[in-house]
Amino acid sequence: MNELYKIKKNLLINEINYINNKNKNNIICINIGCDNKVSIIKYPLDPGGISSLKIECLVCSESRKKNINLPNIIFHKKTYCENKDGIFGFLCPMDNTRYSEFSSEIYHLKYLDNDHSNNSLENIKTFCLICNTCYYM
Ligand SMILES: [Zn+2]
Numbered sequence: 001m002n003e004l005y006k007i008k009k010n011l012l013i014n015e016i017n018y019i020n021n022k023n024k025n026n027i028i029c030i031n032i033g034c035d036n037k038v039s040i041i042k043y044p045l046d047p048g049g050i051s052s053l054k055i056e057c058l059v060c061s062e063s064r065k066k067n068i069n070l071p072n073i074i075f076h077k078k079t080y081c082e083n084k085d086g087i088f089g090f091l092c093p094m095d096n097t098r099y100s101e102f103s104s105e106i107y108h109l110k111y112l113d114n115d116h117s118n119n120s121l122e123n124i125k126t127f128c129l130i131c132n133t134c135y136y137m
């Protein structure tokens with residue numbers, strides 16, 4: 001299966017699930033080449049609800065956090081802030097030549113539309129903690 005096909009397939013699956021009544025049990029991991037379903041965290045206030053959906057599957061998120069590369073999987077999370085060019089309407093205040101000096105904990109994956117069932121590549125971007133916080137102010 002080639003890469004582009006996989007991207008399209010995952011996008012299509014997520015798009016169909018999004019349209020079809022937001023079927024939260026069938027959202028596919030954002031990472032290119034991965035067909036696993038996303039992991040679901042049980043929050044006491046919203047058990048099994050839509051806000052409990054993660055962006056990646058458990059295998060990907062655990063591997064990525066441990067810096068382990070998975071064969072044929074391209075992680076979607078960047079090691080820089082995607083607001084570096086000001087797509088939020090303000091410029092990222094971090095020095096963009098120094099993004100790589102910071103741990104991945106500084107960077108968060110964010111749903112642009114805040115809809116946790118919309119796991120499409122365009123809807124999920126990486127932002128630094130500052131931009132992520134400023135976005136809500
Ligand atoms: Zn995955």
Ligand SMILES: [Zn+2]
Pocket residue numbers: 081082083084092093094127128129130131132
């Ligand atoms: Zn930023």
